[in-house]
Amino acid sequence: MSEVRTRFAPSPTGNLHVGGAHTALFAWLFARHEGGKFVLRIEDTDEVRSTDESLAAIYDGLRWLGIDWDEGPDVGGPYAPYIQSERLEIYEDYINRLIESGRAYRCFCTPEELEERREIQRARGMPPRYDRACVDLPEDQLQTWLAEGKPYCVRFRVEDEGTTVINDVVRGEVSFDNEVLGDFVIRKTSGYPTYHMAVVVDDYLMKISHVIRAEEHLSNTPSHVQLMEALGFDVPVFAHLPLIMGTDRTKLSKRHGAVNLMDYKEQGFLPEAMRNFLALIGWSPGTDEEILDLQQLIDRFTLEGVSKSPGIFDLEKATWLNGEYLKRADAEYLTELLLPMLREHDLIEDDLSPERRRWLVDVVDLMKERTRLLKDFVTWGRYFFTEDFPYDNRARKKWLSREEVPERLDMLAERIEALETWDVDSIEQAIRGLADELDVSASKIIHPCRAACTGQTIGPSLFHLMELLPQDSVVRRLRRAAELGRAGEMEPVGSVDEGPDD
Numbered sequence: 001m002s003e004v005r006t007r008f009a010p011s012p013t014g015n016l017h018v019g020g021a022h023t024a025l026f027a028w029l030f031a032r033h034e035g036g037k038f039v040l041r042i043e044d045t046d047e048v049r050s051t052d053e054s055l056a057a058i059y060d061g062l063r064w065l066g067i068d069w070d071e072g073p074d075v076g077g078p079y080a081p082y083i084q085s086e087r088l089e090i091y092e093d094y095i096n097r098l099i100e101s102g103r104a105y106r107c108f109c110t111p112e113e114l115e116e117r118r119e120i121q122r123a124r125g126m127p128p129r130y131d132r133a134c135v136d137l138p139e140d141q142l143q144t145w146l147a148e149g150k151p152y153c154v155r156f157r158v159e160d161e162g163t164t165v166i167n168d169v170v171r172g173e174v175s176f177d178n179e180v181l182g183d184f185v186i187r188k189t190s191g192y193p194t195y196h197m198a199v200v201v202d203d204y205l206m207k208i209s210h211v212i213r214a215e216e217h218l219s220n221t222p223s224h225v226q227l228m229e230a231l232g233f234d235v236p237v238f239a240h241l242p243l244i245m246g247t248d249r250t251k252l253s254k255r256h257g258a259v260n261l262m263d264y265k266e267q268g269f270l271p272e273a274m275r276n277f278l279a280l281i282g283w284s285p286g287t288d289e290e291i292l293d294l295q296q297l298i299d300r301f302t303l304e305g306v307s308k309s310p311g312i313f314d315l316e317k318a319t320w321l322n323g324e325y326l327k328r329a330d331a332e333y334l335t336e337l338l339l340p341m342l343r344e345h346d347l348i349e350d351d352l353s354p355e356r357r358r359w360l361v362d363v364v365d366l367m368k369e370r371t372r373l374l375k376d377f378v379t380w381g382r383y384f385f386t387e388d389f390p391y392d393n394r395a396r397k398k399w400l401s402r403e404e405v406p407e408r409l410d411m412l413a414e415r416i417e418a419l420e421t422w423d424v425d426s427i428e429q430a431i432r433g434l435a436d437e438l439d440v441s442a443s444k445i446i447h448p449c450r451a452a453c454t455g456q457t458i459g460p461s462l463f464h465l466m467e468l469l470p471q472d473s474v475v476r477r478l479r480r481a482a483e484l485g486r487a488g489e490m491e492p493v494g495s496v497d498e499g500p501d502d
Contacts, residue, residue, distance in 0.1 A: 004036030005209045008062075008069075009043045009199065012054035015260040016061030018252065018313065019214060019244055022278050026241055027212040028067045029279065029301040039206055040072030042083045043199065045192050050085075061261045064271050065278075066294065071206075079206040084198050091193040094201050094231060095154055095186060103230040104186060106152045107134040108145055129182030130155065154187035156196075156227060164222035169239040169303045171215075176222040184223055200224050204233040212239045212303070239303045242282040243310040252313050268341070268374025269318070273325035277318045282311030291324055323372035331365035338364060338377055345378050347385035363468055366460045383454040384465075387473060391481075393492040395451035400490040405448045406482035408438070412449060413478035422471045428463045452481035 008024040010016065031038040040062070044050040059074070071077025081087055098104035107130075118128035135157065145152070159178040166174045186197035193201075203211060218240045228235050244252045252259060264274055276292055284307065285292060285300040292300070326334065335357070342348040352360070363384050367377060383389040391400060399405055415430040431449060435442040450462050453474055459465060466474055484490050 002209065003207075004031055004034035005039060005207050006031040006036065006212055007039040007041050007203070007206065007208050008067075009041040009202070010058050011043050011046055011049075012051060012058060013046055013049040014054055015057045015262060017259050018261055018278070019259075021061060021065055021261045022244060022281060022311075023212065023214050023241060024062060024067055025065065025275065025278050026283070026301075026306070027210075028069075029297055030210065030212060030239075030303060032298045033301045036209070037070040038068075039077070039079075039208070040069035040082065041202060041206070042073055043195065044083060044085045045195060045198050047085070047190065047192055057262065064262065064265055065275050066271055084193075084202065087198070087202070088192070090205070091187075091198055091201055092191075095193065095197065098156065098186070098230060099154065101230070102157070104154050104156050105135050106137075106142065106146075107155045107185070108137075108150055108152045109133055127180055129180070130184075132157075132183060135183070151189040153185045153189050155183040156186045156223070156230070157183050158223065158226055164225055166218070166221050166225065166238060168218070168221075169237060170242070170306045171218065171240055171308055174218065174221075176219075178222075178226075181223060181226075186227070196220065196223055196227065200227045200231070200233065203236060204228065204231070208236055210237045210239060210303075212241065215240045215243050239306065242307055244281055244313050245310045247312060247314050249310070249312075264318075268376065269322050270325045270329065270337070270374070273322040274318070276325070277321050281313060282307050282309075290321065319372050326368045326371055326374075329368065331361045331368065334364050334368060334374070335361050338374055341374060341378050342385065347378065347382070359468065366464055366468065370458075370460055380456070380459075383456075384468065387477065389455045391451065391455040391490065392457070394457045395455055396490050397492045398457055399448040399451045400481055400485050401492070402448075402485075406485040408434070408445060409448060409452055409478045409482035409485070411438075412445060413475050413482070416471065416478065417475045419471065422467065424463045424467050427466050431463070448481075449478070453477045 006027040008020075008027050010020055010024075028038045030036075042055060042058075044055075062069075069075065071079065071082065073082045084091075095104060099106070113133075114130070117131055117133075121128045121131075134152075134155075158181045162178050163175045164178060164181075166176070168174055184196060185194050187193055202208075221238060221240075225235055227233075246252050261274075265271070272294065275294070276290075276297070279292070279297050279301070280290065283301070284305050285296075286305065339348070339360075343350060348360070349356075363381070364377070367381050367384075371377060371380065377384075412431065412434055415434055416427070419426050419430060431445050432442050435445045438445075446462055447457065449466075450459065451457060453462075453466060453469065481490070
């Protein structure tokens with residue numbers, strides 16, 4: 001096999017969606033597995049909707065996911081430029097070749113005329129397709145309209161009979177009847193090439209060996225293959241990836257979770273967890289393993305492992321997987337990712353002293369075992385950073401509204417305040433000592449203490465989390481909860497987020 005070269009060719013008309021990221025990841029993994037090259041090409045021939053902001057979002061999304069490229073707009077390469085709007089002269093040359101050979105022709109039909117003919121075809125039960133009204137225009141008529149500057153597009157003349165067969169690595173052999181394809185536009189009236197023309201020329205000139213793209217492009221492939229053959233281009237290997245659906249087996253949309261990849265970053269997903277999750281949608285490593293690091297993904301990825309069936313985007317599974325990555329992650333690394341979130345919510349200062357940073361790393365290290373998303377540190381773990389935190393209904397109902405709890409919390413506050421050493425052992429001794437004095441089980445003190453200090457009934461080790469809180473803050477929290485309980489203000493209220501399941 002010659003050098004494997006794959007590409008990802010997004011249109012900069014919006015954010016990088018999950019489906020696009022999935023396609024890019026598969027093309028990238030295959031190139032890395034085969035020791036080949038991965039090319040980023042920007043298909044901005046939609047001159048109206050393409051924006052610089054969307055282009056930046058594509059770069060950011062790919063980089064966040066850990067996908068790099070060997071050639072592209074910002075890194076260059078032997079087949080530059082890699083932005084289609086900078087390659088217009090190249091496309092025009094190939095379009096003219098097709099016109100000269102008779103495989104393409106100028107079409108002067110207006111949008112209104114085209115729609116009127118389609119309506120007639122639909123009324124007759126025929127599939128709407130171009131009727132070739134301009135395919136054999138008299139030369140004098142053609143020259144007159146050109147001289148008048150009448151707008152025109154250029155259409156490719158497809159084969160009239162027979163079938164176009166696609167040999168797809170994922171889907172096998174797929175045949176298309178040529179008679180239903182219709183002569184499609186390869187150059188718009190604006191002078192810009194259409195997607196069909198540009199993608200075929202670019203894939204050939206950039207020596208793309210494997211075209212790996214979403215299943216929705218399969219219907220375009222016979223048109224592309226006919227274009228390639230008309231231009232004398234070699235046909236690459238095709239691999240059309242399965243659709244991504246929600247858990248209800250419908251097309252992935254916002255109701256299944258975010259469709260913009262970077263929304264998952266904002267929610268607190270780790271890039272390596274999202275990469276692992278996306279890789280397993282529609283592909284199997286051949287085992288039941290669900291947690292695969294980057295090198296394992298590269299080593300095991302093959303197109304033969306890609307399924308024909310739609311892949312399922314299960315947000316609950318993605319969240320679980322992210323939690324597993326959080327457990328295994330280095331606390332220093334997580335701290336770096338978490339800091340922007342904490343600052344955005346005004347939970348930590350901009351300039352951290354070395355001591356404060358070490359404290360934060362300890363907090364992250366303690367909490368990461370029980371979190372599933374980085375945002376849990378901001379919501380569920382809010383009590384580490386401020387005394388302004390809610391008491392959830394479970395904490396209110398099970399402990400803080402009990403008649404005997406306020407007195408016990410006041411007694412515990414006195415013992416905590418009197419501690420000369422603030423560490424795990426001293427804290428535990430104070431709590432268990434009070435339980436012994438009251439002749440109750442330690443849980444009767446531990447659970448109300450947790451609820452008073454954190455507003456919750458679950459979380460990391462109570463003694464360890466208390467050690468990470470200022471001693472005077474713990475005393476205030478115990479006394480505040482006691483006061484509110486005595487005043488009858490700890491009865492359950494509206495629904496409050498209780499954090500991850502115990």
